[in-house]
Amino acid sequence: MKKISLLFFVFIAFNSYSQTKDEVAIKQILKTQENAWNTGNLDAFMIGYWNNDSLMFIGKKGLTYGFNATLENYKKSYPDTAYMGKFTSTLISIKKLSNEYYFVIGKWELNRTVGNIFGHYSLLFRKIKGKWVVVADHSS
Numbered sequence: 001m002k003k004i005s006l007l008f009f010v011f012i013a014f015n016s017y018s019q020t021k022d023e024v025a026i027k028q029i030l031k032t033q034e035n036a037w038n039t040g041n042l043d044a045f046m047i048g049y050w051n052n053d054s055l056m057f058i059g060k061k062g063l064t065y066g067f068n069a070t071l072e073n074y075k076k077s078y079p080d081t082a083y084m085g086k087f088t089s090t091l092i093s094i095k096k097l098s099n100e101y102y103f104v105i106g107k108w109e110l111n112r113t114v115g116n117i118f119g120h121y122s123l124l125f126r127k128i129k130g131k132w133v134v135v136a137d138h139s140s
Contacts, residue, residue: 020096022096022127023094023096026094026102026125027091027094029047029132029133029134030089030106032048033045033047033048033089034087034088034089037087038087040080042075042078045074046067046070046071048133049133050067050126050128050134050135051067051133052066052067053067054135055067055070055134055135056136056137057070057136057137057139058136058137058138059139059140060140061073070137082112082113083114084110085111085113085114085116086110086111086112087109087110088108088109088111089109089121090106090107090108091104091105092105092107092120093105093106099127101124101125102124102125102132103122103123103125104121104122104125105121105122105123106120106121106123107119107121108120108121108139119139120139121137121138121139121140122138123137123138124136124137
């Protein structure tokens with residue numbers, strides 16, 4: 001009986017700390033974006049974002065609406081791989097808000113020959129048509 005009780009508590013503890021399928025999917029999107037950035041492919045990096053005019057990006061230059069406008073801002077700010085550098089993202093927090101939304105906080109760093117930069121981000125992910133996408137990004 002003691003063995004069964006111990007196994008039960010180990011099972012409960014393991015499951016309470018395990019990642020959900022949605023969290024795994026979101027982390028995979030972030031990893032895919034990191035890999036795309038590090039190959040110099042901003043178009044592939046944007047796959048994690050909602051391809052819609054209502055996408056919101058908040059950065060040091062203010063608020064930008066829309067997928068295409070966000071992509072163009074990235075291309076202006078990071079015109080080549082020297083400016084893009086090596087991108088590293090560290091996840092700090094991932095919190096489920098509902099079955100449709102997750103809130104993600106992390107740190108980013110660009111190691112570049114033109115000077116390293118770093119900051120933090122908060123992302124609002126939304127599940128649209130069965131796919132997780134960033135609908136709002138605040139990076140600073």
